[in-house]
Amino acid sequence: MTQFSFFSVIVPTYQRNDLLAKCLDCLIPEIQTLPAEQYEVIVTDDGFQITAQEMIREFYPWVKWVAGSRKGPAANRNNGAKYARGEWLVFTDDDCLPDPQWLEAYAEAIVAEPACLVFEGRTYVDRPRRSLAETSPVNESGGYLWSCNFAVKKQLFESLTGFDERFPYAAMEDVDFRLRLVKSGYKFSFVKTASVCHPWRAKGGWNKIKQHREATFIYLSIHAxxxxxxxxxxxxxxxxxxxxxxxxxxxxxxxxxxxxxxxxxxxxxxxxxxxxxxxxxxxxxxxxxx
The missing domain is CATH 1.10.287 (Helix Hairpins)
Structure with missing residues (x-):
């Protein structure tokens, strides 16, 4: 059997313990088809009113919990990466549900394409859409490199200084990372079998729109x-x-x-x-x- 690389799964969270628990249930060693000794899970927690520390200690002792920097999702992901022991970083979000073969699919892709240092997976929804108020970052064919599902060689991630922490919201920070990656001459490959479910969520309303607007102008100030x-x-x-x-x-x-x-x-x-x-x-x- 081919010896796969060791993965560090980074899961940023912010006061959504109910959703985080469902995500971690999908990453249990008995569920994932990749052997348990070949990956670790790091939850980097930006919560302040509530945190997931106690929940993880009691129900998920195999997960490493670390306190976040409370500077937004970009900084929180970078914070988790600092604690990673893996040669590869795999990112998902606390409201995603990784499939059982998720990590094994990335491992097989790395073996099949040894020159590729970045892979993105498929993101799908759990059911047909029921309302115009629902949204999900669906990615069925690749090309987006959404932060909820991709794998990157840790050394490359660090050379790009990770996510730009000038982005305070969950908006445009992954677009910025993708652009810097491409500008540096790297390509990324789509792995359809490395799939996670991102259930439909309610749109964030005016506040979410305002965050996207601010993030867009931050992006343009960096990349005129x-x-x-x-x-x-x-x-x-x-x-x-x-x-x-x-x-x-x-x-x-x-x-x-x-x-x-x-x-x-x-x-x-x-x-x-x-x-x-x-x-x-x-x-x-x-x-x-x-």
Missing amino acids: EELVNINSVYYLLFALRSFVNQTVPAILQFNFTGINEAFLEHFAYLYMSVLLWRYSLTSMKSLKNQ
């Missing part, structure tokens, strides 16, 4: 050249396409359930289009004055 791709036209077309292709058909399918959340989201896209138009004008004036 990306204004060519992420600009007012991008958000305008995105709003129109999603309205025509998704919202209109779903209105009848879901009997208008979640329509308020859907329209709020479309309004946010249009608002972002205006903000980015103003941002691009300001950027051009700054370049002319230099």
Whole structure:
């Protein structure tokens, strides 16, 4: 039998012990098909009102619990990676449910593609969508490198200084990591069998939209050249396409359930289009004055 690499599974969490428990239940050595001696699980906990420390001590003694830095998801993932003993880091989120063959699939991919240092897995949903108010980061064909399901050689992760901790929310930090990875000349491979379920969740409302807006401008302040791709036209077309292709058909399918959340989201896209138009004008004036 091929000797697989040792994995460190990093699970960031923040005051969601109920969801975290379901995630850890999927990572129990008796459930995962990869031998227990070939992986560790690290929960890095940003909680302050409640933490998962006691729950893990009592029910998951094989899991390593560490206190997070309380600086957001990007910093929390980096914090977990600091404690990793594995040659490879595997990231998922506390609201995900890894399949039994999840880690073994990554291990087999590493053996099959020894030159590849980054792999992303499949992220799917648990059931058909029931409402326009539901959302999930579905990834059925690859190309996204969402932070909820990917594996990276620890040495490479450290050379890229991990996730950029200037991102305070769960938004755009994985997009930034993917861009820096590609700019450094690395490619990532999609492993469909390395799958996790990300159940449908309620959209975060205006607060989540505000976080995405702030994160987008942080991203553009770091990668000014990306204004060519992420600009007012991008958000305008995105709003129109999603309205025509998704919202209109779903209105009848879901009997208008979640329509308020859907329209709020479309309004946010249009608002972002205006903000980015103003941002691009300001950027051009700054370049002319230099």
